[in-house]
Amino acid sequence: xxxxxxxxxxxxxxxxxxxxxxxxxxxxxxxxxxxxxxxxxxxxxxxxxxxxxxxxxxxxxxxxxxxxxxxxxxxxxxxxxxxxxxxxxxxxxxxxxxxxxxxxxxxxxxxxxxxxxxxxxxxxxxxxxxxxxxxxxxxxxxxxxxxxxxxxxxxxxxxxxxxxxxxxxxxxxxxxxxxxxxxxxxxxxxxxxxxxxxxxxxxxxxxxxxxxxxxxxxxxxxxxxxxxxxxxxxxxxxxxxxxxxxxxxxxxxxxxxxxxxxxxxxxxxxxxxxxxxxxxxxxxxxxxxxxxxxxxxxxxxxxxxxxxxxxxxxxxxxxx
Amino acid sequence: xxxxxxxxxxxxxxxxxxxxxxxxxxxxxxxxxxxxxxxxxxxxxxxxxxxxxxxxxxxxxxxxxxxxxxxxxxxxxxxxxxxxxxxxxxxxxxxxxxxxxxxxxxxxxxxxxxxxxxxxxxxxxxxxxxxxxxxxxxxxxxxxxxxxxxxxxxxxxxxxxxxxxxxxxxxxxxxxxxxxxxxxxxxxxxxxxxxxxxxxxxxxxxxxxxxxxxxxxxxxxxxxxxxxxxxxxxxxxxxxxxxxxxxxxxxxxxxxxxxxxxxxxxxxxxxxxxxxxxxxxxxxxxxxxxxxxxxxxxxxxxxxxxxxxxxxxxxxxxxxxxxxxxxxxxxxxxxxxxxxxx
Ligand SMILES: Nc1ncnc2c1ncn2[C@@H]1O[C@H](COP(=O)(O)OP(=O)(O)OP(=O)(O)O)[C@@H](O)[C@H]1O
Ligand SMILES: [Mg+2]
Numbered sequence: 001x002x003x004x005x006x007x008x009x010x011x012x013x014x015x016x017x018x019x020x021x022x023x024x025x026x027x028x029x030x031x032x033x034x035x036x037x038x039x040x041x042x043x044x045x046x047x048x049x050x051x052x053x054x055x056x057x058x059x060x061x062x063x064x065x066x067x068x069x070x071x072x073x074x075x076x077x078x079x080x081x082x083x084x085x086x087x088x089x090x091x092x093x094x095x096x097x098x099x100x101x102x103x104x105x106x107x108x109x110x111x112x113x114x115x116x117x118x119x120x121x122x123x124x125x126x127x128x129x130x131x132x133x134x135x136x137x138x139x140x141x142x143x144x145x146x147x148x149x150x151x152x153x154x155x156x157x158x159x160x161x162x163x164x165x166x167x168x169x170x171x172x173x174x175x176x177x178x179x180x181x182x183x184x185x186x187x188x189x190x191x192x193x194x195x196x197x198x199x200x201x202x203x204x205x206x207x208x209x210x211x212x213x214x215x216x217x218x219x220x221x222x223x224x225x226x227x228x229x230x231x232x233x234x235x236x237x238x239x240x241x242x243x244x245x246x247x248x249x250x251x252x253x254x255x256x257x258x259x260x261x262x263x264x265x266x267x268x269x270x271x272x273x274x275x276x277x278x279x280x281x282x283x284x285x286x287x288x289x290x291x292x293x294x295x296x297x298x299x300x301x302x303x304x305x306x307x308x309x310x311x312x313x314x315x316x317x318x319x320x
Numbered sequence: 321x322x323x324x325x326x327x328x329x330x331x332x333x334x335x336x337x338x339x340x341x342x343x344x345x346x347x348x349x350x351x352x353x354x355x356x357x358x359x360x361x362x363x364x365x366x367x368x369x370x371x372x373x374x375x376x377x378x379x380x381x382x383x384x385x386x387x388x389x390x391x392x393x394x395x396x397x398x399x400x401x402x403x404x405x406x407x408x409x410x411x412x413x414x415x416x417x418x419x420x421x422x423x424x425x426x427x428x429x430x431x432x433x434x435x436x437x438x439x440x441x442x443x444x445x446x447x448x449x450x451x452x453x454x455x456x457x458x459x460x461x462x463x464x465x466x467x468x469x470x471x472x473x474x475x476x477x478x479x480x481x482x483x484x485x486x487x488x489x490x491x492x493x494x495x496x497x498x499x500x501x502x503x504x505x506x507x508x509x510x511x512x513x514x515x516x517x518x519x520x521x522x523x524x525x526x527x528x529x530x531x532x533x534x535x536x537x538x539x540x541x542x543x544x545x546x547x548x549x550x551x552x553x554x555x556x557x558x559x560x561x562x563x564x565x566x567x568x569x570x571x572x573x574x575x576x577x578x579x580x581x582x583x584x585x586x587x588x589x590x591x592x593x594x595x596x597x598x599x600x601x602x603x604x605x606x607x608x609x610x611x612x613x614x615x616x617x618x619x620x621x622x623x624x625x626x627x628x629x630x631x632x633x634x635x636x637x638x639x640x641x642x643x644x645x646x647x648x649x650x651x652x653x654x655x656x657x658x659x660x661x662x
């Protein structure tokens with residue numbers, strides 16, 4: 001598959017803190033890739049490296065085949081970047097703001113006025129063309145910044161927490177806007193620490209924690225792995241290892257694990273938990289399988305779980 | 321560069337501030353002219369009894385030097401105020417990263433900021449020009465003096481603005497950048513007093529034996545001491561301008577002259593060959609300006625392309641040969657021309 005963004009062992013160190021640890025990432029063309037991770041995971045760090053604002057300590061990143069270290073200008077011409085926190089110039093009108101950035105990207109003077117109008121229309125700020133930037137609301141500034149990222153018609157949009165600070169309605173609008181941009185052929189990378197927010201808009205998701213990319217893939221696959229509709233907790237009076245083996249082999253069961261430390265022998269009692277994907281309509285099939293394998297099941301209860309729980313569980317489980 | 325300069329000037333000229341500063345500045349200068357005129361007219365009418373004699377300097381000269389001095393003192397704090405915040409301010413307001421993700425070159429960014437900062441101060445110098453031309457009409461002032469005074473102001477503006485821009489690119493906040501800029505500007509002006517003191521010691525008295533050679537009764541300054549004094553004097557627009565004025569008014573050459581020629585200085589019958597202080601001052605100030613501007617460009621875009629002529633390629637594209645490898649890039653392309661795709 002043709003990847004627009006590729007990274008290889010991308011690493012960023014700050015003194016003795018590893019902010020980004022050998023990240024290998026690949027973002028397909030015309031996809032919407034969501035970075036999810038808790039605060040301090042390294043989302044902004046990787047995004048800033050991709051946007052050539054930060055030099056990696058080691059490793060490489062390529063955008064459209066161009067190296068961020070060797071050809072930063074080519075990379076910059078292909079990327080529209082919206083930071084997590086950004087300011088706007090005071091004393092500037094909306095159209096002047098757009099015009100300024102169009103000039104920075106060497107957009108020819110004849111194209112600039114039409115382009116400005118078109119993009120402001122796209123983000124629904126057409127009426128604010130002659131307003132001062134500082135008079136815009138937070139959400140409008142966010143949309144203006146998004147319009148700004150598009151002035152040079154980049155192949156890739158990199159948006160760091162585009163939904164932060166937006167009210168629910170504006171979030172929905174932002175999501176619709178991103179989908180529209182995708183139909184226009186853009187590839188989008190965005191970050192968030194709210195998985196549910198990404199699941200709706202993204203085609204691909206990468207989970208990052210403490211600088212490491214824990215998992216990444218198509219949203220459906222990830223939902224299969226992550227977005228478990230049900231979680232089940234169970235206790236066995238013995239044969240925990242057998243139970244674990246049965247669960248792990250059962251199609252549709254994910255993340256079977258012991259609660260607490262894993263038992264050493266097959267004779268001990270133990271508590272287990274596992275997730276069920278859509279594939280399994282009725283968890284009684286799992287129970288039947290367990291019982292027929294001779295596992296003495298003492299308790300078997302469904303636990304309500306949502307995306308967030310699973311996300312937390314996965315990230316917790318794999319970080320040492 | 322044009323993008324930055326246009327944007328900066330647009331915001332600067334918007335609102336009343338720019339014109340407020342201009343008005344206050346012109347009012348100050350006009351008051352000064354009136355005051356100088358009043359005082360000089362009186363002094364000429366009632367010559368100072370302590371004056372050693374000789375004709376008092378013509379009104380035109382006093383007016384011109386007075387106005388130029390005050391202009392310099394007004395420009396000194398103004399120039400940094402327009403550039404010290406130019407880059408640090410963008411960092412503080414979190415607009416810097418947005419500009420830096422565009423392919424704009426460090427050179428264009430810095431020069432754009434500098435041009436817009438300097439142009440406003442130049443405007444101030446230009447609007448005061450009629451006052452100086454007025455001095456020319458009062459008589460006694462030569463065109464050379466007028467032009468050199470004007471030039472001294474411009475060089476000082478360029479240097480103060482460049483130094484402030486440099487601090488703005490290095491420091492994180494506008495406050496620290498301004499602080500350092502004002503320290504440099506103050507040294508350039510107040511330092512002049514110390515310089516005057518030192519050079520007077522070197523040039524006049526004999527207490528510092530090392531600067532003099534020959535027996536005590538016919539001691540003469542050593543040649544290097546004279547040049548050291550010239551260098552020190554040229555470090556400040558005040559002393560450089562002042563001494564150039566003195567030289568011009570005693571009939572010395574505009575660009576160079578012989579100091580103490582025919583005064584029978586022992587061992588130096590022809591005096592010392594001196595390049596006029598304003599020229600040394602210009603070379604020092606413009607040279608330093610060029611240096612700090614260059615450094616600012618480096619600071620603004622610290623990350624330079626590691627190996628632009630042989631860029632690394634992603635492994636998949638290289639191994640599978642998909643898509644076809646890009647044609648070899650011409651080495652002599654300037655970065656701007658190389659920006660558009662392969
Ligand atoms: N300039 C810096 N100096 C030192 N450490 C830094 C610097 N910038 C980031 N870090 C560290 O790198 C790690 C990753 O930070 P990063 O900003 O990438 O996280 P993030 O995933 O974007 O978090 P958030 O959700 O809070 O935005 C953090 O531990 C942070 O403290
Ligand atoms: Mg962040």
